[in-house]
Amino acid sequence: MASSHYRGHIDYDPGDIAADEPISSGLAFQIVNNANHLADQSAQVRVAWAGVELQTDAFTAETIHSWNHIVTFGPFPVTIGSDGRTYPLRCRLAGRCTQSGTSGKLRLVVGSSEDTRLQLVVLYPTIPDNALQVNTSSTSNAWLTPWPPKTLLTIPDEVVRESMVSRTTIDSVGGDPIDVSVVMVYASVWGYSIDIGTSVVCSGAYIAEYVGV
Amino acid sequence: MAATVPDRRLIAQHADIDAGRAVRAATWRDVALTANWTLGRGAMLVPAHAVGLTLMPGNEYEFRYRVRPRPQAIERVWSIHSRVAGTGPAYLKVEVPSGSAPVELSPAPRRGVVYAFRASLVTETVAAPSSTEQTLTLAITPQLGSVIIDSISCWEVPRAELTTNSTDDGTDIAQINPGQPMRGSTVAQLAQVYADPTQIGRRASLWQWAVPVAVNGVTTTSYAKTITTSAPFSDDVFSLPIPMLARKIGRNDITSQVRAKVLAWVSSGTGSVRLVSSKNGASGDVNISTTTPAWSSAITLDVDCEDLDSDDGRQTAATPTWDEVDLEARVTTAGPTLYIAAVSVWEA
Numbered sequence: 396m397a398s399s400h401y402r403g404h405i406d407y408d409p410g411d412i413a414a415d416e417p418i419s420s421g422l423a424f425q426i427v428n429n430a431n432h433l434a435d436q437s438a439q440v441r442v443a444w445a446g447v448e449l450q451t452d453a454f455t456a457e458t459i460h461s462w463n464h465i466v467t468f469g470p471f472p473v474t475i476g477s478d479g480r481t482y483p484l485r486c487r488l489a490g491r492c493t494q495s496g497t498s499g500k501l502r503l504v505v506g507s508s509e510d511t512r513l514q515l516v517v518l519y520p521t522i523p524d525n526a527l528q529v530n531t532s533s534t535s536n537a538w539l540t541p542w543p544p545k546t547l548l549t550i551p552d553e554v555v556r557e558s559m560v561s562r563t564t565i566d567s568v569g570g571d572p573i574d575v576s577v578v579m580v581y582a583s584v585w586g587y588s589i590d591i592g593t594s595v596v597c598s599g600a601y602i603a604e605y606v607g608v
Numbered sequence: 609m610a611a612t613v614p615d616r617r618l619i620a621q622h623a624d625i626d627a628g629r630a631v632r633a634a635t636w637r638d639v640a641l642t643a644n645w646t647l648g649r650g651a652m653l654v655p656a657h658a659v660g661l662t663l664m665p666g667n668e669y670e671f672r673y674r675v676r677p678r679p680q681a682i683e684r685v686w687s688i689h690s691r692v693a694g695t696g697p698a699y700l701k702v703e704v705p706s707g708s709a710p711v712e713l714s715p716a717p718r719r720g721v722v723y724a725f726r727a728s729l730v731t732e733t734v735a736a737p738s739s740t741e742q743t744l745t746l747a748i749t750p751q752l753g754s755v756i757i758d759s760i761s762c763w764e765v766p767r768a769e770l771t772t773n774s775t776d777d778g779t780d781i782a783q784i785n786p787g788q789p790m791r792g793s794t795v796a797q798l799a800q801v802y803a804d805p806t807q808i809g810r811r812a813s814l815w816q817w818a819v820p821v822a823v824n825g826v827t828t829t830s831y832a833k834t835i836t837t838s839a840p841f842s843d844d845v846f847s848l849p850i851p852m853l854a855r856k857i858g859r860n861d862i863t864s865q866v867r868a869k870v871l872a873w874v875s876s877g878t879g880s881v882r883l884v885s886s887k888n889g890a891s892g893d894v895n896i897s898t899t900t901p902a903w904s905s906a907i908t909l910d911v912d913c914e915d916l917d918s919d920d921g922r923q924t925a926a927t928p929t930w931d932e933v934d935l936e937a938r939v940t941t942a943g944p945t946l947y948i949a950a951v952s953v954w955e956a
Contacts, residue, residue: 397916398619403859409803415792418799423631427620429802430642434617436855436914437809439652442761443816445848446658447833453660453756464719467689468656468759470727472766474649475616485920487930489848508726536847538930546920564683564765568737573768576615581727582656600658601851605914605921 396607398477399432400424438482438604441471442582445489445599446536455594456499456586462517465501465586465597470508470579473550474604481555481578482604483547488529488584489538489599498532499595500587501539505548505580505602507558517585524549536598547605550580611770611778613648614641633786636795640779643801643808647777650764651678651812653744654686659757661819661831662693668749669820670706671760674869674903674952675813679739680776681764686746687727689758690715698753704732706747715755731765737775743903760818777801777808811855811955814866814911815933817846818950821871821901832947835879835937842938845948849886849932853921854955856913862923863888864913864955869903870935871950872896879939879946883909883953886932887923895940901949908956909933 405425412418446454456463473481490501504516504526522528525548529539550558558578566573582602586595620638625631653675663669677684692698692715701710713728748757770778779801783794801808819831837843854864868891870881879896881904891909912931914921922928933953939946 400622401859402856402916403861404805404857405859407799407803409796409800412796412799413792418795420625420627420629420631422799423635424622424625426799426802427622427625427635427639429805430620430639430646430798431622433802433805433809434619434642434646435916436811436857437646437649439811440655440814441652442657443655443814443850444657444759445846445850446660447846453758454658466658466660466758467727468658468761469687470729471652471656471687471761471763472650477617477619479616483920485853485922487851538848538851538932546922562765564768565733566768567771568682568735575613575766575768577766597658599848599850602656603851603853603921606916608917608919 397435399435400428402432404429404432435606438474438606440603442468442600442602454597456588457594459588459591462585462587465584467581467583468600469581472577473580475578480552481550483549483607485546485603485605486527486548487538487601488527488597489536490529490531490595490597491534491536492531492593492595493534494593495534497590497593498530499589499593500528500530501595501597502526502528502585503582503600504585505550505582507554508579508581524551525554531595538599610782611644611772611780613644613767613769617645618642633784633790636790637781637784639798640781640784643779643798644770646809647680648767648770650681650766651810652763653677653684653812654760654762654816655813656759656761657817658759662754662756663748663750664754665698665750665752667823668747670822671746671818672821672871672950673744673816673818674741675744676739676741676954678764678810678812679737680767680770682734682737683765684732684734684762685765686730686732687761688713689727690755691719691758692717693754693756696753698755699751700755701749701751702730703747704730706745805857813954814852814854815850815951815953821949827901829947832949835939835946835948838939838942841882841936843936845935845937849934851930852911852933853931854911854913856916861913863910865908865910866953867956868907868909868951868953870948871901871903872946872948873898873901874939875945877939877941877944879937881935881937883907884934884936885909885911887912888931896946
């Protein structure tokens, strides 16, 4: 959740701070505010895609009456808040059906690298916290309203634990190997075509981190 | 020196600061760790985008992205989802940047199987870290058989620790000890870091899209979006606008400025592009008159920034709506063709 006092950056002149001289508690308060606000806002956009006609035909669910894997994004690191949970994810899906008078469903699932989990999530009768579903019966591409209504996804604690990996990097330019911990997740889109002779198409996806209210 | 970057962020407590009294070292330590975390955890350089193109064996396909990295990043990781287009075996040679030693990767045999959920990862070491705007290149060469590229993304690897020089701006935690006087230079360092919000915690990319601009080193128009419509602006490059919310800086801000460039060229004559926000109007027009692929002049546009009182960050809390950004393009006179092979939008 947003943690800064003013919910915004407060300007001050760093030239007023002379080394080896005390600073006021008021300025310290502003620095603390700015530290928290800029950490709140360092959330990243992880997926941002809207297709061009050339490409969207590739992202269809062709088999009716079953969930079809359409596309996977990532893995990408997610930001971990002070409570050890990931920042919530603001998500959207876009799509259409290939034939008028038919309908289909799309699901976006954000999860660990465990393939079974991603597959299991789409089989759930209810939509879990780390997934959203949209329905369409239109042949026009559109960003679709999730049903049930939901904009933010949250990644369950057990998925965060499963997805935390130790990655070897270097400690400086040309430096020595060193490990860092990152929580890596994938985002998969699945489609379910309901009527014979139609396919549901995914034509856009968007996932951005948000610190939360 | 130990400018450690923690795995998870901290929240420094305002309530621990009393007017007219010394600020505790523990508070400064939390601020310093928060600074190191915000500076060191890396940004998303290329938010994942789907590609959906079949690439033929034996040909090298070059993608280009325009980015402004964080200066602390010393490694970045490319994630590529691919699958075999036919039934036979195939693999990929990937170069990041284009021209470097290739890495061999295995595509998934088809969609829906276990391997389709696992990406191929390629690590790129940054020789000279910089926040200067620059082009990243990615070259993909299928081998043995055709390969479908499903999606591409790129992110900066978090740092384990920062240096305390002026590039990394790390704060040495070992200099902050409860019960001992603070060094003036430590406080000055933190005050410097947090005086300019453009230098810390940037949302590095808001939208990236690219298709191959060259095959075997020769410019191709096979994958670029082609625009032949002349005035007025009416041709949306994409099937849908992209949702966009920038970082909120000032406490009263409701918009922030973003910057964009397109990788484009024309067959002859002049083309023109602009960005249009569904809530904040259109950018100025940027003309394209080069006949070889080149990044356009910068397009600037105000878009909604996050509303921290809103459940999901959209403006405004009471009636949240999406700000959606379209890229519009045209040629200024009928006849020529405008080609667009990449779009990049990042925080100004």
